[in-house]
Amino acid sequence: MNTRITELLGIKHPIIQGGMAWVAEHHLAAAVSEAGGLGLIGGANAPAEVVREEIRKAKALTKKPIGVNVMLLSPHADEIAKVVVEEGIGVVTTGAGNPEKYIEMWKAAGVKIIPVVASVALAKRMERYGADAVVAEGCESGGHIGEQTTMTLVPQVVDAVSIPVIAAGGIGDGRGIAAAFMLGAEAVQIGTRFVVSDESIVHENYKQRIIKAKDIDSAVTGRSHGHPVRCLRNQMTREYVKLEQEGKSFEELEYLTLGKLREAVQEGDITNGTVMAGQIAGMIYKKQTCKEMIDEMMEQAEKLLNR
Ligand SMILES: Cc1cc2nc3c(=O)[nH]c(=O)nc-3n(C[C@H](O)[C@H](O)[C@H](O)COP(=O)(O)O)c2cc1C
Numbered sequence: 001m002n003t004r005i006t007e008l009l010g011i012k013h014p015i016i017q018g019g020m021a022w023v024a025e026h027h028l029a030a031a032v033s034e035a036g037g038l039g040l041i042g043g044a045n046a047p048a049e050v051v052r053e054e055i056r057k058a059k060a061l062t063k064k065p066i067g068v069n070v071m072l073l074s075p076h077a078d079e080i081a082k083v084v085v086e087e088g089i090g091v092v093t094t095g096a097g098n099p100e101k102y103i104e105m106w107k108a109a110g111v112k113i114i115p116v117v118a119s120v121a122l123a124k125r126m127e128r129y130g131a132d133a134v135v136a137e138g139c140e141s142g143g144h145i146g147e148q149t150t151m152t153l154v155p156q157v158v159d160a161v162s163i164p165v166i167a168a169g170g171i172g173d174g175r176g177i178a179a180a181f182m183l184g185a186e187a188v189q190i191g192t193r194f195v196v197s198d199e200s201i202v203h204e205n206y207k208q209r210i211i212k213a214k215d216i217d218s219a220v221t222g223r224s225h226g227h228p229v230r231c232l233r234n235q236m237t238r239e240y241v242k243l244e245q246e247g248k249s250f251e252e253l254e255y256l257t258l259g260k261l262r263e264a265v266q267e268g269d270i271t272n273g274t275v276m277a278g279q280i281a282g283m284i285y286k287k288q289t290c291k292e293m294i295d296e297m298m299e300q301a302e303k304l305l306n307r
Pocket residue numbers: 017018019020021023042044069071094095116137140141142143144168169170171189190191192193195276277278279280
């Protein structure tokens with residue numbers, strides 16, 4: 001399945017692994033790239049030198065392209081933007097803001113720029129600023145989300161921009177990939193399914209929580225303050241939503257979740273931790289290697305799309 005995205009990124013399959021905070025480290029990124037997709041190191045709030053180390057470790061595991069997700073709200077975003085160039089990374093995805101101030105530096109270094117967007121307006125703005133493609137991410141996704149669904153957002157973004165569009169949110173098998181292509185996407189970004197891959201360093205409790213999840217098991221916290229986050233229901237989400245309904249301030253609520261994703265990912269606290277995962281968790285039944293996941297999804301998608 002050759003598309004403008006596989007051409008742009010020099011990858012075999014039109015599958016990108018989401019740049020997930022605490023999850024998207026070098027083992028996962030390298031495994032996805034080795035399997036023919038694009039693996040991403042998630043910059044999140046990590047210091048720049050940690051990101052540099054992760055890039056180097058991933059490169060020691062694969063000669064295939066890998067990318068970096070730069071979270072623009074990070075206090076380290078300026079340094080990470082430079083590390084990306086110094087380490088010869090060919091593609092960045094960006095989240096939580098406008099990457100405008102880095103575009104000149106990245107373009108000069110030949111870095112492909114792919115912002116993650118949750119609206120048509122932002123997609124058009126990113127195209128004007130010189131983005132090479134956009135990830136249109138629907139609210140089915142795990143983690144920080146917008147309000148549009150993947151089904152409605154992707155075709156509207158496809159119609160609004162001429163750069164290629166990558167669909168994200170709620171894609172977990174070949175049917176999802178085929179559907180995204182029918183909506184006009186030229187690749188997909190997948191997060192939740194890769195969390196349970198064999199190469200993912202996420203705690204076993206977290207993986208089992210995703211595997212056991214049903215369709216209705218995710219909840220959205222923070223919507224009342226305009227910072228919605230999708231994760232699997234537990235004591236933490238119940239407490240958060242209760243305090244939200246009581247009208248607590250954003251700062252008080254944020255305090256409740258401080259460090260909670262790390263506790264869930266690394267320590268396996270799936271009761272009080274933040275178990276970020278998307279609605280597609282209900283359809284993820286087993287652990288596999290990234291290669292098995294990608295091969296299975298591509299075979300199914302190609303059959304459905306008759307390629
Ligand atoms: C545990 C987790 C952490 C995430 N962290 C980030 C992040 O730091 N930056 C980002 O751009 N997206 C983040 N995302 C979103 C993913 O990159 C991806 O777009 C999303 O998971 C796709 O939807 P899906 O979960 O339905 O596959 C995260 C998702 C998950 C599940």
